[in-house]
Amino acid sequence: DPRPVLIAGGAGYIGSHVALALADAGRPVVILDDLSTGRQALVPEGAVFVRGDMGDRALVRRLLAEHGCSGVMMFAGSIIVSESFREPLPYWRNNAGSGLAFVETCVEAGIRHFVYSSTAAVYGTPDTLPISESAALRPISPYGRSKLAVEWALSDICETAPTRFAALRYFNVAGADHRGRSGQVSPVATHLIKIAVEAALGRREGMAIYGDDYPTADGTCIRDYIHVTDLAEAHVLALAHLERGGESLIANCGYGHGFSVREVIDVVRRVSGRDFPVHSSERRRGDPPALVADSGLLKAKLGWVARRDDLELMVRSALEWEAKQQP
Ligand code: UDP
Numbered sequence: 001d002p003r004p005v006l007i008a009g010g011a012g013y014i015g016s017h018v019a020l021a022l023a024d025a026g027r028p029v030v031i032l033d034d035l036s037t038g039r040q041a042l043v044p045e046g047a048v049f050v051r052g053d054m055g056d057r058a059l060v061r062r063l064l065a066e067h068g069c070s071g072v073m074m075f076a077g078s079i080i081v082s083e084s085f086r087e088p089l090p091y092w093r094n095n096a097g098s099g100l101a102f103v104e105t106c107v108e109a110g111i112r113h114f115v116y117s118s119t120a121a122v123y124g125t126p127d128t129l130p131i132s133e134s135a136a137l138r139p140i141s142p143y144g145r146s147k148l149a150v151e152w153a154l155s156d157i158c159e160t161a162p163t164r165f166a167a168l169r170y171f172n173v174a175g176a177d178h179r180g181r182s183g184q185v186s187p188v189a190t191h192l193i194k195i196a197v198e199a200a201l202g203r204r205e206g207m208a209i210y211g212d213d214y215p216t217a218d219g220t221c222i223r224d225y226i227h228v229t230d231l232a233e234a235h236v237l238a239l240a241h242l243e244r245g246g247e248s249l250i251a252n253c254g255y256g257h258g259f260s261v262r263e264v265i266d267v268v269r270r271v272s273g274r275d276f277p278v279h280s281s282e283r284r285r286g287d288p289p290a291l292v293a294d295s296g297l298l299k300a301k302l303g304w305v306a307r308r309d310d311l312e313l314m315v316r317s318a319l320e321w322e323a324k325q326q327p
Helices: 013-024 057-067 081-086 088-108 142-160 192-200 228-243 261-272 296-302 311-324
Strands: 005-008 029-033 048-051 071-074 113-119 164-170 172-174 207-210 225-227 249-253 278-281
Touching (some): 005 057, 013 029, 029 057, 057 088, 071 228, 081 088, 081 142, 088 142, 113 142, 113 228, 172 228, 172 311, 192 207, 192 261, 192 311, 207 261, 225 228, 225 311, 228 249, 228 296, 249 296, 261 311
Parallel strands (some): 005 029, 005 071, 029 048, 071 113, 113 164, 164 249, 207 278
């Protein structure tokens, strides 16, 4: 399909990597981003960029019509689990309220293909690992609930509308574009690898481990870290699947094995060659002990291949990206 894709949140961390992947493949992209955490500098060369809110129906309607978009992707949203407990309303407003407005505007405009950023947070604390898409959906944070709300809305709405959707449930996304064009930019760093990389670069005193008494081998939480470029490829494949006439789908995105917080910190120390102080602190609210994806569906339905299943590579690219940013 030569028609453009509208990417809400395309100037953020994951959205910009997907925009780059589409643009690299020659697909025109239109990026809508309010720049609350994203950066215009991450927008691919030659892409249309518009600063605005995905919940702005008139703006979205105009962009879809003006550019003749055939598909959309929705990355925009608020993503910090701990913050969502302190300030649930913005999570419901941005993720659910604006998200639903965006879905509605796109469906009304006749958009047939909708790719949605979902999350492993929809599962809460799983009964068994790895987690398959059919596992119980029991989100334990306002963040997870606000993301699941729109996933459910999409699947209900797509039952009767001609729109089909792909909801990709991300596990822990890490790393940066190998050509150095994008990486983590959010000014409010909460992600483990970003924090550890900042500590390694001497940009923070050290770091905390949020809980070392979990029922895991070393007592710290286990997460399945997926390289952002592999995740971007999953989006390109998901869109191609919908454009071939494939049915709506919901798929986990991860590698199927995890690392503990301590293991990640050790890799950051080793790859950077720098030591930094680490102390144990309280558990963080909303953190399940272990999250590992069963990504069999992504492989089977989309032909996705885990090409960068390498924590050192993720850490190295994150370090290189972070070192280039103004402290
Ligand atoms: N974590 C930590 N110290 C930090 C940041 C994160 O111990 O400074 C832990 C966090 O408690 C969780 C894991 O690292 O167990 C991954 O957290 P992150 O915020 O990167 O992603 P999330 O799993 O919340 O999406």
